[in-house]
Amino acid sequence: MDFKLHLEPDETQADMYENVEYHDFWEGVERRHLDRLEQVLIRRMLKLPARRLVDIGCGFGRLANIYLDKCREVVLVDSSWSQLQQARETTGGRCTYIASNAARLPFRPGSFDRALLIRVFHHIPIDQAESSLDELARVLCGGGQLLFTYSNKRNLERIARWLMRKLPYNPFDPSTSYIWEAFTMHHPRTIRRGLVERGFGDFDLRGSGILDKIAGRAGKLWKWVPLGVGLAPLLGRLALAPWIFVGGEKTDTGSGGTDEAELPEAYLQCPACGGDLTGLPRSYHCRDCGGEYPVKDGIIDFREVTAQ
Numbered sequence: 001m002d003f004k005l006h007l008e009p010d011e012t013q014a015d016m017y018e019n020v021e022y023h024d025f026w027e028g029v030e031r032r033h034l035d036r037l038e039q040v041l042i043r044r045m046l047k048l049p050a051r052r053l054v055d056i057g058c059g060f061g062r063l064a065n066i067y068l069d070k071c072r073e074v075v076l077v078d079s080s081w082s083q084l085q086q087a088r089e090t091t092g093g094r095c096t097y098i099a100s101n102a103a104r105l106p107f108r109p110g111s112f113d114r115a116l117l118i119r120v121f122h123h124i125p126i127d128q129a130e131s132s133l134d135e136l137a138r139v140l141c142g143g144g145q146l147l148f149t150y151s152n153k154r155n156l157e158r159i160a161r162w163l164m165r166k167l168p169y170n171p172f173d174p175s176t177s178y179i180w181e182a183f184t185m186h187h188p189r190t191i192r193r194g195l196v197e198r199g200f201g202d203f204d205l206r207g208s209g210i211l212d213k214i215a216g217r218a219g220k221l222w223k224w225v226p227l228g229v230g231l232a233p234l235l236g237r238l239a240l241a242p243w244i245f246v247g248g249e250k251t252d253t254g255s256g257g258t259d260e261a262e263l264p265e266a267y268l269q270c271p272a273c274g275g276d277l278t279g280l281p282r283s284y285h286c287r288d289c290g291g292e293y294p295v296k297d298g299i300i301d302f303r304e305v306t307a308q
């Protein structure tokens with residue numbers, strides 16, 4: 001499929017994926033190899049069917065084919081308007097589309113039984129990483145599953161470069177670091193502690209990002225390089241791969257969320273004040289603070305918090 005962007009002048013603010021064809025990122029042997037592995041890993045790790053799933057940082061809807069037919073409701077979130085427009089095409093308008101920042105989600109507590117954050121966490125600024133994890137824990141119901149990926153600060157390649165004194169930081173230092181602007185890496189121990197503190201347990205770990213690099217150097221033989229599905233659990237447990245997939249279950253039995261309702265009002269809340277929203281033809285209106293969140297092209301825009 002060929003997607004074209006039609007950005008309007010007032011929609012050019014968002015993030016690094018605005019104005020770029022995120023599809024292009026997945027071109028090339030290395031990326032295609034990685035994409036195939038990631039699709040398999042997510043299929044294995046994500047527990048389906050599900051009641052209501054949210055994919056935060058959904059991009060153009062790359063993963064929608066995995067969950068779309070197996071969830072009663074799907075909510076797609078991205079901070080980039082153009083990516084959401086593409087996601088809407090990819091999924092044929094079958095989801096709810098939300099433009100929002102991951103650190104301040106416009107959802108009521110316990111609204112979802114599945115939450116995905118794939119290839120997103122490393123783009124979240126360090127000062128928002130904690131609040132993004134808080135938000136994920138808040139919007140998942142008891143027993144709900146979180147599936148997310150992070151860039152592993154302590155991966156094998158970084159350890160080797162550090163031993164050769166070619167790395168400007170210590171990969172064993174548990175603090176979160178920037179590699180460059182808009183790309184952070186996290187230490188496995190810090191991630192685990194952050195998840196345990198927020199009530200997650202029963203972890204399922206996989207690693208990726210090694211065999212795709214070999215495939216990228218294998219020329220015409222790339223198709224014969226194994227995906228590394230069998231290796232992924234070991235790489236995840238040892239936490240030595242560049243990318244770590246973490247599945248975790250929210251172990252509390254807290255609020256079960258909005259089990260019966262189908263309308264977005266049932267699970268949306270004002271990101272500014274937490275108030276209830278009323279759906280109007282062209283916006284959602286907060287009954288408590290008067291905030292207005294416009295609806296355009298089938299996408300609800302929560303990026304500007306407009307509390308009065």
Ligand SMILES: [Zn+2]
Pocket residue numbers: 270271272273274275286287288289290291307
């Ligand atoms: Zn409000």
